[in-house]
Amino acid sequence: xxxxxxxxxxxxVPEGAIVxxxxxxxxxxxxxxxxxxxxxxxxxxxLMYTYSSGNKEDGRFTAQVDKSSKYISLFIxxxxxxxxxxxxxxxxxxxxxxxxxxxxxxxx
Amino acid sequence: xxxVTQTPRYLIKTRGxxxxxxxxxxSGHRSVSWYQQxxxxxxxxxxxxxxxxxRNKGNFPGRFSGRQFSNSRSEMNVSTLELGDSxxxxxxxxxxxxxxxxxxxxxxxxxSVL
Numbered sequence: 001x002x003x004x005x006x007x008x009x010x011x012x013v014p015e016g017a018i019v020x021x022x023x024x025x026x027x028x029x030x031x032x033x034x035x036x037x038x039x040x041x042x043x044x045x046x047l048m049y050t051y052s053s054g055n056k057e058d059g060r061f062t063a064q065v066d067k068s069s070k071y072i073s074l075f076i077x078x079x080x081x082x083x084x085x086x087x088x089x090x091x092x093x094x095x096x097x098x099x100x101x102x103x104x105x106x107x108x
Numbered sequence: 109x110x111x112v113t114q115t116p117r118y119l120i121k122t123r124g125x126x127x128x129x130x131x132x133x134x135s136g137h138r139s140v141s142w143y144q145q146x147x148x149x150x151x152x153x154x155x156x157x158x159x160x161x162x163r164n165k166g167n168f169p170g171r172f173s174g175r176q177f178s179n180s181r182s183e184m185n186v187s188t189l190e191l192g193d194s195x196x197x198x199x200x201x202x203x204x205x206x207x208x209x210x211x212x213x214x215x216x217x218x219x220s221v222l
Contacts, residue, residue: 036213043213043215045212098151
């Protein structure tokens with residue numbers, strides 16, 4: 001079993017849709033939870049991070065962590081074509097462990 | 109503030125050769141981590157250097173090695189290349205390394221082994 005499981009998609013939605021991206025992790029020792037966004041031919045860029053269970057909001061993006069279920073989510077409201085990218089969840093204890101990434105396409 | 113710079117961007121090598129990749133971190137960042145990204149395995153941690161010392165290592169064979177210089181710049185070396193080493197190699201810098209959730213990635217070096 002991988003330490004971080006993420007549905008690779010691909011996921012295709014119309015512009016304006018609400019997008020839900022999800023990951024599960026296996027080790028309760030993980031302390032930090034991140035979402036990275038990676039555009040084609042670029043390195044990942046940090047989108048959001050959180051330490052605790054609950055929601056964290058930043059503009060159109062909301063990160064949600066449920067430590068009891070070992071479940072992390074990213075919600076994108078009013079999705080835009082510019083949101084088309086691969087989204088990677090990541091967890092950290094002694095080193096960063098990444099999910100496989102979900103490729104998202106937002107169609108105009 | 110300049111971002112993380114990786115050179116070269118693209119590299120084509122043949123089996124058995126060796127390759128050296130370079131990474132210049134963000135000014136002030138003391139930690140440099142290296143990752144291998146492939147469609148099948150995703151992002152996999154290679155190793156981390158902090159103040160010129162290797163602090164953490166992933167599950168890769170000894171053909172993969174690295175070093176960090178006093179100015180925090182880092183190099184990664186792969187010897188005796190195999191076809192399976194074809195991948196995007198990403199370097200990331202951060203202030204505190206393994207205890208820092210904020211990694212800043214370069215655009216990567218795309219290595220093709222023929």
